[in-house]
Amino acid sequence: MNSVSTMAISLTTMLASLPSIASSTNFMELGFGRLAFDNVSEIEPKGFVITANIEFGGLYLEGSSALMADDVAVTGLVYGAEEDVLATLDFDVDSRTYTLLAGKQFDLNDHSLIDIYGGYSRHRLEIAYSGLVNTTHYDGYTNKELILFLNQGENESSDHYHLEAAYDYTHVDLNFRVGVGFERIQDDVSENNLVYLAEVGYRFTNNISANVSYRNAEVYDTLSLNLRYSF
Template identity: 30%
Template sequence: MKYIFSGIAVSILSFSSFANTLNFNHVEVGYLQTDFDISGFVEPKGFNLVASKQFENWYITGSYANQQDEMRETFTYGDYSETFTVDFDFSRYSFGGGYIYPINESTTLDFSAQLGQFKVKSSYNDMGSDSDTTDTFFTHAQIRHLLSDQFEVNALVGYERLHDDESENNFVYRVGAQYYFTNQFSVGLSYKDADEFNDIGISARYSF
């Protein structure tokens, strides 16, 4: 019996005392909610996929997100009423690369540039649909820091350009945290503000 308890103790100790290092080799899937800077507008919710691959001090990264929401409004004309529904489908993707500057064993600084698209599809009471696509360009500087082997904090500042009929330049910042169960498996929480909208994300990550 004492050998069983000894084995359990060794397993727990090795689980909680692993040596973590920051890297950019990972894939993650998560939940994403967006709040637009328009009073009474939709707050789409959906999933987010992110992948990153490191090559020495360089890395490439890509992401894809899909979210849905709807708006309903009922109009009454005497004894008759009718409800109009607009279904929104939001999708966005980005792809780019960056350079990693290690500050020390627990802190890195990286710089990245990404191109992408943001697409909105609207469907009206099953009577028709419309879509709008916006090209995006995003560049940022990010700092990641390990407070311990199991807990990472990170922050990002950058610039985002939305290129459509009314092109806009937005200042972007993001803050987040990552909790590592092991070197490979972790969960994260993030908040991003891009002036026109903000994102709240929860994700599960596998690092390799």
């Protein structure tokens, strides 16, 4: 056997022993991201996302926790028939999301797969706010009222049910992932939303990789930069 054949066989054996970046199971991931709401552009909580994934019996379970916060001042002016109201509010926002997914991957070839998964998320949003309201009457009289809600606020919780499918493709150390799905959100009212997602990843070593992930569910979207350790 010549040296070229020996080198080719050795290289093939080495590559076959490496964990495929497309096989996105059995990992721990830490990320930093932000949450944006479709109807409130001023508030974008930011924070950390922790994810754990483990495969067993041909299926996998994935759990994640996202803890994010924001502190922002919002100013608004409302014109009335007899007065104008200028309000400046300081919002202290805490967002917590816990997710549990179950899924299965179907290999298409050595470089690509289809990932089908579904699950449940619990989202809790806590908002405390304080502010200054300046009311100007058209007769020239100005009334200033300081409104503080430091120990009060609003708490909202919602349940999210997911069913999604993603196409995963690997080229050398680069990984590309796109997907679509469905999400049902239940709080005071229920709504069904289309989901689409995209992710680009790069493998630095056999076990360490990083990715940028984006997910949009119509009424909100998430963007995160993640560091992954595969085992």
